Amino acid sequence: MTLEEVRKQIDVVDKQIKVLFKERMILADQVARVKAESEDAIYKPDREEAIITKLTGDVDDSIKKEYTALIKRIMEVSRKYQYGRTLELRNCLDVSFVTEEPKVKKLAMLKHELYICQGYSRDLVNTVSDYEQVMELIRKDEADAGMGIFEDISYGVSDSLHEALTMNDFYIYRCDEVLDEGHRKKVVTFGKQLVVLPEHNRLKIVFVCKNKSGSLASVLSMISDYGVNLTEIHSVPFRGGEWNYRFYVELNGNLLQKEIQALVFQLINETETFKILGSYFCEQ
Numbered sequence: 001m002t003l004e005e006v007r008k009q010i011d012v013v014d015k016q017i018k019v020l021f022k023e024r025m026i027l028a029d030q031v032a033r034v035k036a037e038s039e040d041a042i043y044k045p046d047r048e049e050a051i052i053t054k055l056t057g058d059v060d061d062s063i064k065k066e067y068t069a070l071i072k073r074i075m076e077v078s079r080k081y082q083y084g085r086t087l088e089l090r091n092c093l094d095v096s097f098v099t100e101e102p103k104v105k106k107l108a109m110l111k112h113e114l115y116i117c118q119g120y121s122r123d124l125v126n127t128v129s130d131y132e133q134v135m136e137l138i139r140k141d142e143a144d145a146g147m148g149i150f151e152d153i154s155y156g157v158s159d160s161l162h163e164a165l166t167m168n169d170f171y172i173y174r175c176d177e178v179l180d181e182g183h184r185k186k187v188v189t190f191g192k193q194l195v196v197l198p199e200h201n202r203l204k205i206v207f208v209c210k211n212k213s214g215s216l217a218s219v220l221s222m223i224s225d226y227g228v229n230l231t232e233i234h235s236v237p238f239r240g241g242e243w244n245y246r247f248y249v250e251l252n253g254n255l256l257q258k259e260i261q262a263l264v265f266q267l268i269n270e271t272e273t274f275k276i277l278g279s280y281f282c283e284q
């Protein structure tokens, strides 16, 4: 057979797959409706495992892994579709945010970072020695917001600020690039509430995924399935406890967009822990 002839046959098979795929998505929509009514979880790992075992049992070893990958993928896109449909059917995204930036009269910062203070008079900045204290001042309403160096092009990310935001439920709502003696730094402003403005183009998230093969890959392919660009990723091991990692990710998108809401909804439901760390505008 010539290449042309084989390709013609592939085209025929692809058409058949397309018909069946559309039928399957109609069924996925029906599942989503039933589950939206009963408020049942979309992701059912046991059911997926049972489907894989049943279908792959009689498949030749030479294509078993490939077939398993295909079935997994079909169920992944089925879930993606269901998350989007569910959000249309019932407003169940449990993320609260405000749509106005806070007015900042008093700012809290680390003493040794005062030199990067953006747009505020240094006399009005309350300086302390660690981020826990910065956040404590905001909590006690002795400051309206905090500011700190989040990333430095020469030295990397600030683990302590990432950790403090994660552990204290604080959110970034501004990100400015500052040039300091040739070092480019990302300086963020953060506060007690998640602020989402229409002009924001970044969403910072942190998640922990199951410590098993393919978990991180499936989260990354999920992000890509939504057509969302991932602009930064790094991992940090947990302090103490079991050996596992937190993944910090910056996405290109805005929480007011339906697709981003569906992605967040899926991440909340399919990762071990998930948190939004901020929404902001970034020029880069």
Ligand SMILES: O=C(O)C(=O)C[C@]1(C(=O)O)C=C[C@@H](O)C=C1
Pocket (backbone or CB within 6 Å): 028, 031, 042, 043, 044, 045, 047, 048, 051, 074, 075, 078, 079
């Ligand atoms: O059976 C279900 O509960 C479904 O939601 C359907 C389906 C599938 O597409 O086969 C999708 C998601 C679940 O994780 C399991 C299976």
